Amino acid sequence: xxxxxxxxxxxxxxxxxxxxxxxxxxxxxxxxxxxxxxxxxxxxxxxxxxxxxxxxxxxxxxxxxxxxxxxxxxxxxxxxxxxxxxxxxxxxxxxxxxxxxxxxxxxxxxxxxxxxxxxxxxxxxxxxxxxxxxxxxxxxxxxxxxxxxxxxxxxxxxxxxxxxxxxxxxxxxxxxxxxxxxxxxxxxxxxxxxxxxxxxxxxxxxxxxxxxxxxxxxxxxxxxxxxxxxxxxxxxxxxxxxxxxxxxxxxxxxxxxxxxxxxxxxxxxxxxxxxxxxxxxxxxxxxxxxxxxxxxxxxxxxxxxxxxxxxxxxxxxxxxxxxxxxxxxxxxxxxxxxxx
Ligand SMILES: Nc1ncnc2c1ncn2[C@@H]1O[C@H](COP(=O)(O)OP(=O)(O)OP(=O)(O)O)[C@@H](O)[C@H]1O
Numbered sequence: 001x002x003x004x005x006x007x008x009x010x011x012x013x014x015x016x017x018x019x020x021x022x023x024x025x026x027x028x029x030x031x032x033x034x035x036x037x038x039x040x041x042x043x044x045x046x047x048x049x050x051x052x053x054x055x056x057x058x059x060x061x062x063x064x065x066x067x068x069x070x071x072x073x074x075x076x077x078x079x080x081x082x083x084x085x086x087x088x089x090x091x092x093x094x095x096x097x098x099x100x101x102x103x104x105x106x107x108x109x110x111x112x113x114x115x116x117x118x119x120x121x122x123x124x125x126x127x128x129x130x131x132x133x134x135x136x137x138x139x140x141x142x143x144x145x146x147x148x149x150x151x152x153x154x155x156x157x158x159x160x161x162x163x164x165x166x167x168x169x170x171x172x173x174x175x176x177x178x179x180x181x182x183x184x185x186x187x188x189x190x191x192x193x194x195x196x197x198x199x200x201x202x203x204x205x206x207x208x209x210x211x212x213x214x215x216x217x218x219x220x221x222x223x224x225x226x227x228x229x230x231x232x233x234x235x236x237x238x239x240x241x242x243x244x245x246x247x248x249x250x251x252x253x254x255x256x257x258x259x260x261x262x263x264x265x266x267x268x269x270x271x272x273x274x275x276x277x278x279x280x281x282x283x284x285x286x287x288x289x290x291x292x293x294x295x296x297x298x299x300x301x302x303x304x305x306x307x308x309x310x311x312x313x314x315x316x317x318x319x320x321x322x323x324x325x326x327x328x329x330x331x332x333x334x335x336x337x338x339x340x
Contacts, residue, residue: 044056044057044058044070054072054073055072055073056070056071056072056073056078057070057071058070058071059071059077088103088106088107088110089107089110089111090107090119091119091120091151091154091155092119092120092121092122092155093107093108093119093120093121093122093126094120094121094122104121107119108126108128111128112128112130115130115134116154116155117129117130117134118154118155118156118157119155120150120155125155125157125159125160127157127181127185127186127190129184129185129186129189136156137158137193137196139200141156141158142158142196142197142200142201145158145159145162145197146162146201147162147166148162150163157190157193157194157197158193158197160177160194161177161193161194161197161198162197162201164176164177165198165201165202165250168246168250169250177194179191179194182231183229183231183232183235184229184231184232184235187236188234188236191240191242192215195211195214195215195242195244196211198244198252199211199214199252202246202250202251202252203251203252210252210255213255214242214244214255216328216331217257217328218328219321219324219325219327219328220325220328220329221240221257221259222234222236222278223277223278223279223282223321223325224277224278224279225237225238225259225262225277226277226278227266227270227274227275227276227277227278228274228275228278228310228313229274230271230273230274233313233314233315233316234278234313237262237263237266237277238259238260238261238262238263239259239260239261240257240258240259240260241257241258241259241260242255242256242257242258243255243256243257243258267305268305270308270309270310271309272308272309272310273310274309274310275309275310275311275313276305276306276309278318278321279325280303280305280306281300281306281311281318282318282319282321282322282325283296283322284296284299284300284303284306284318285317285318285319285322286319286322
């Protein structure tokens with residue numbers, strides 16, 4: 001039974017990914033607390049003085065309305081008034097009082113809206129793609145996160161990289177960082193930030209700009225393994241396993257990139273809004289001399305594997321990209337014994 005009381009009170013309800021405060025009006029609910037939806041059927045828990053928690057189901061009401069009707073299992077219905085609250089904002093989703101999909105998503109959303117794109121979820125770090133350049137990856141930020149314990153500073157990809165580095169040194173064990181997410185989520189960007197962090201804190205100054213050397217392999221890998229898709233104009237269509245080797249003293253002494261699972265079917269079929277691998281468009285944008293040396297003739301529309309695809313990527317000049325690929329390829333051939 002739901003207790004009725006003449007005094008006012010407030011309660012919380014998670015609905016449609018928003019957290020509401022339910023306010024009891026004077027002669028309605030008082031100690032009724034609706035905590036959270038626990039399924040997509042808008043089931044809610046109602047706190048009850050005698051029974052603890054009672055399951056109820058929202059039978060009418062929406063975000064735009066002032067109240068919702070909650071049906072209890074004993075057939076009674078209760079009207080609850082709604083006020084939208086801003087909801088939780090915690091650095092670790094594990095700290096949420098009510099752990100359900102709605103409150104986790106709402107927490108990520110609120111943090112994202114104030115440019116806090118990183119949030120812990122117990123052992124994991126969740127990154128929300130900001131799709132804009134945020135001033136959070138400077139050398140000063142790297143220095144700030146160095147040797148810090150988790151929790152001392154806000155969640156950050158640098159904190160994850162620092163933890164892996166120190167666990168390796170402390171336990172003398174190999175460490176792995178798994179970066180996963182759907183296409184366009186920001187995996188490649190996160191990988192670059194991990195490399196940036198490790199090469200900054202663990203490089204021997206005599207060796208030079210390690211980060212640049214490791215990332216220098218990117219143009220050639222991306223030319224042959226990346227393509228424009230509807231989700232990401234520079235989507236990696238292969239998996240990458242990057243191994244960074246450290247000396248016993250903790251400085252980087254080598255790096256190796258393994259690749260796997262190239263999306264081969266893209267070579268012969270692309271949808272109209274997507275492209276084949278960048279390299280094809282880059283080569284066809286080359287000057288006449290280079291095209292002749294590669295026995296390339298004609299335009300994109302003359303090639304069966306390219307003519308039905310999207311042609312250009314907004315903001316990308318394929319001939320400039322070709323130059324970067326060429327520099328990268330020449331570097332690789334000119335320095336075959338370079339450990340990096
Ligand atoms: N932390 C970030 N800061 C700024 N922009 C970002 C960040 N992460 C991702 N982006 C933007 O989102 C775009 C897509 O990210 P990215 O290429 O890393 O995704 P991905 O998960 O590797 O995708 P795919 O699986 O398709 O290769 C990037 O080109 C970049 O513009």
